Amino acid sequence: MAFEGLTQRLQDTMAKLRRKPKVTEADLNETMRDIRLALLEADVNFKVVKDFVKQVRTRAAGAEVLKGLNPAQQIVKIVNEELTKMMGEEAVDLNKSEKIPTIIMMAGLQGAGKTTTAGKLALKLKNDQNARPMFIAADIYRPAAIDQLEQVAESIDVPVFQLGTDVDPVEIVRQGLEQARDQHNDYVIIDTAGRLQIDEKLMDELANIKKLADPDEILLVVDAMTGQNAVETAQGFNDKLDITGVVLTKLDGDTRGGAALSIRAVTGKPIKFVGQGEKMDDLDVFHPDRMASRILGMGDMLTLIEKA
Amino acid sequence: ANFRHVDEEFFENLEEALIESDVGFEMAVSISDQLREEVKLQNAKSKQDVTNVIIEKMVDLYEQQGKDEHTEINFAKSGPTIILFVGVNGVGKTTTIGKMAAMYQKQGKKVLLAAADTFRAGAIQQLQVWGKRDNVPVVAGPEKSDPAAVVFDAVSKAKKENYDVLFVDTAGRLQNKVNLMNELEKMKRIISREIPDAPHEVLLVLDSTTGQNALSQAKLFKESTDVTGIVLTKLDGTARGGIVLAIRNELHLPVKYVGLGEQVDDLQAFDASEFVYGLFKGLVEPTK
Numbered sequence: 001m002a003f004e005g006l007t008q009r010l011q012d013t014m015a016k017l018r019r020k021p022k023v024t025e026a027d028l029n030e031t032m033r034d035i036r037l038a039l040l041e042a043d044v045n046f047k048v049v050k051d052f053v054k055q056v057r058t059r060a061a062g063a064e065v066l067k068g069l070n071p072a073q074q075i076v077k078i079v080n081e082e083l084t085k086m087m088g089e090e091a092v093d094l095n096k097s098e099k100i101p102t103i104i105m106m107a108g109l110q111g112a113g114k115t116t117t118a119g120k121l122a123l124k125l126k127n128d129q130n131a132r133p134m135f136i137a138a139d140i141y142r143p144a145a146i147d148q149l150e151q152v153a154e155s156i157d158v159p160v161f162q163l164g165t166d167v168d169p170v171e172i173v174r175q176g177l178e179q180a181r182d183q184h185n186d187y188v189i190i191d192t193a194g195r196l197q198i199d200e201k202l203m204d205e206l207a208n209i210k211k212l213a214d215p216d217e218i219l220l221v222v223d224a225m226t227g228q229n230a231v232e233t234a235q236g237f238n239d240k241l242d243i244t245g246v247v248l249t250k251l252d253g254d255t256r257g258g259a260a261l262s263i264r265a266v267t268g269k270p271i272k273f274v275g276q277g278e279k280m281d282d283l284d285v286f287h288p289d290r291m292a293s294r295i296l297g298m299g300d301m302l303t304l305i306e307k308a
Numbered sequence: 309a310n311f312r313h314v315d316e317e318f319f320e321n322l323e324e325a326l327i328e329s330d331v332g333f334e335m336a337v338s339i340s341d342q343l344r345e346e347v348k349l350q351n352a353k354s355k356q357d358v359t360n361v362i363i364e365k366m367v368d369l370y371e372q373q374g375k376d377e378h379t380e381i382n383f384a385k386s387g388p389t390i391i392l393f394v395g396v397n398g399v400g401k402t403t404t405i406g407k408m409a410a411m412y413q414k415q416g417k418k419v420l421l422a423a424a425d426t427f428r429a430g431a432i433q434q435l436q437v438w439g440k441r442d443n444v445p446v447v448a449g450p451e452k453s454d455p456a457a458v459v460f461d462a463v464s465k466a467k468k469e470n471y472d473v474l475f476v477d478t479a480g481r482l483q484n485k486v487n488l489m490n491e492l493e494k495m496k497r498i499i500s501r502e503i504p505d506a507p508h509e510v511l512l513v514l515d516s517t518t519g520q521n522a523l524s525q526a527k528l529f530k531e532s533t534d535v536t537g538i539v540l541t542k543l544d545g546t547a548r549g550g551i552v553l554a555i556r557n558e559l560h561l562p563v564k565y566v567g568l569g570e571q572v573d574d575l576q577a578f579d580a581s582e583f584v585y586g587l588f589k590g591l592v593e594p595t596k
């Protein structure tokens with residue numbers, strides 16, 4: 001695969017550098033070109049790549065060679081550090097409201113994994129906090145969306161509030177929240193229909209749900225296989241909703257997941273969880289360092305530093 | 309006035325537009341090099357000339373790779389035509405079946421659907437809603453049952469009751485999951501055992517928002533199920549699906565249909581020149 005070729009090339013460049021006591025301008029250019037390629041192949045948005053490479057280059061050019069590290073090791077270290085930094089600091093927890101219920105709203109493009117992730121989050125809350133979550137079925141558009149949510153809910157024993165498909169989603173949410181307050185559910189998770197960020201009517205609908213429900217957490221669910229367009233999607237949803245976090249799904253595939261870096265760069269919002277499968281317990285907290293290594297396709301960066 | 313800026317900057321923008329369309333870095337560089345040559349060769353000067361040369365060349369490049377391919381749906385000489393849908397999770401398989409079934413139904417064909425996604429929550433009901441909308445029957449089994457059994461039942465019914473087209477909906481699966489890919493192969497084997505030249509089409513559904521991973525999807529699905537064509541969905545969004553160029557180049561798979569929305573009519577036969585314009589959005593304008 002193309003990836004392996006690139007990784008190999010990056011490693012070869014590094015190997016060449018290893019034998020040099022000092023990194024020349026030309027060496028640095030070559031390395032930066034390889035890194036740029038690797039990031040593009042990983043689907044990091046090309047504008048984000050440009051900024052990133054510039055940053056790394058500046059740091060690398062100005063860096064004193066640390067004791068015990070050769071120039072190649074030094075560059076890998078800088079790249080790894082900058083990537084991790086850009087990816088956000090350590091895992092960020094779900095927001096929690098002072099008084100119940102904490103309201104979580106799911107949003108994203110069609111088929112990203114919102115409904116599945118809603119189920120996974122509810123199960124996690126049950127397991128970790130003994131919580132009593134409730135779902136609100138606010139997708140009235142996708143065929144059998146409510147059936148899907150109900151089956152997910154049943155498998156983890158969580159109630160669903162639904163009013164069928166003939167009631168406006170904002171009204172469904174209003175009544176759902178009422179019921180949740182009556183029944184003292186401590187978490188409410190609102191499943192919304194997938195939509196394009198350029199669909200004004202449906203984006204307004206989300207904005208109206210937000211206005212009504214005032215969610216503590218608005219999670220943008222993004223498919224980890226997304227390409228260059230991740231930037232536009234994330235920006236569109238963030239501009240409209242001021243999201244509070246991101247969930248990256250389908251990371252159990254063989255994608256490098258560069259979208260993570262793009263989204264982080266344009267929204268500045270933390271990636272809180274990653275989806276690693278279709279089952280309800282396939283949800284993990286996000287680790288910036290692991291994601292950084294994955295995107296660069298270098299396996300474990302630290303091993304690479306040792307090898308370099 | 310002459311279009312003076314057919315210079316380096318123009319081609320750099322072109323290259324970036326291609327990268328932004330998910331064509332992939334290497335492919336983007338190679339295409340823009342070829343376009344640069346072609347513009348020089350044809351001595352194009354005005355903006356309109358340059359645009360024409362570029363679009364013609366791009367369509368040419370796309371079509372060169374597909375000289376011996378069928379871009380139409382391949383129908384059985386006699387008996388039912390079986391169309392198997394495959395792809396990763398959430399790309400639009402079930403929705404595309406709903407759209408295509410309606411299209412054939414309207415043409416007067418007798419259409420049957422098989423709900424061979426017995427795994428995902430609500431998947432059977434989702435296809436049944438489409439069946440009702442389209443007014444076509446759906447063969448389904450119990451949830452979590454063996455999808456191969458559903459496939460077998462549906463093929464038998466299609467043969468016995470003289471259906472013209474059978475669409476088989478399968479569960480989304482990531483291409484690196486060996487067990488799930490084996491399950492898919494098994495479904496395909498059962499179809500071929502019942503009707504030797506079936507499935508007549510194996511359509512890989514790709515989401516146009518997908519980046520470079522789509523190449524791996526195409527490769528691995530092709531290896532296991534001998535994909536015959538691609539449906540590129542969600543082109544109504546801002547993504548442009550450029551990766552299908554790389555797929556065309558490496559694997560010679562044609563795009564047969566594109567999805568342009570969630571409604572039943574939001575399906576169109578693939579049009580190479582329209583697609584190419586989409587890749588360059590705003591940079592070159594279509595000729596009126």
Ligand SMILES: Nc1nc2c(ncn2[C@@H]2O[C@H](COP(=O)(O)OP(=O)(O)OP(=O)(O)O)[C@@H](O)[C@H]2O)c(=O)[nH]1
Pocket residue numbers: 108109110111112113114115116117139142145192193194195221249250251252253274275276277278282397398428480482
């Ligand atoms: N392999 C894998 N599949 C996932 C993951 N998350 C979701 N899926 C699958 O992706 C597909 C789409 O998931 P849904 O939860 O229906 O997505 P959605 O965003 O609710 O879709 P719409 O409501 O139609 O917009 C389903 O087949 C899920 O099983 C994941 O982390 N890994």
Ligand SMILES: Nc1nc2c(ncn2[C@@H]2O[C@H](COP(=O)(O)OP(=O)(O)OP(=O)(O)O)[C@@H](O)[C@H]2O)c(=O)[nH]1
Pocket residue numbers: 110111142194196395396397398399400401402403404425428431478479480481513541542543544545566567568569570574
């Ligand atoms: N905007 C847009 N949405 C689409 C298109 N095609 C499908 N969708 C939506 O994408 C989501 C997923 O579509 P499905 O047909 O369920 O996808 P699938 O491949 O069958 O999904 P799984 O069976 O879960 O793997 C749904 O919300 C569809 O309405 C399209 O061309 N444009």
Ligand SMILES: [Mg+2]
Pocket residue numbers: 114115116139145191192193194
């Ligand atoms: Mg959903």
Ligand SMILES: [Mg+2]
Pocket residue numbers: 401402403425431477478479480
């Ligand atoms: Mg489906």
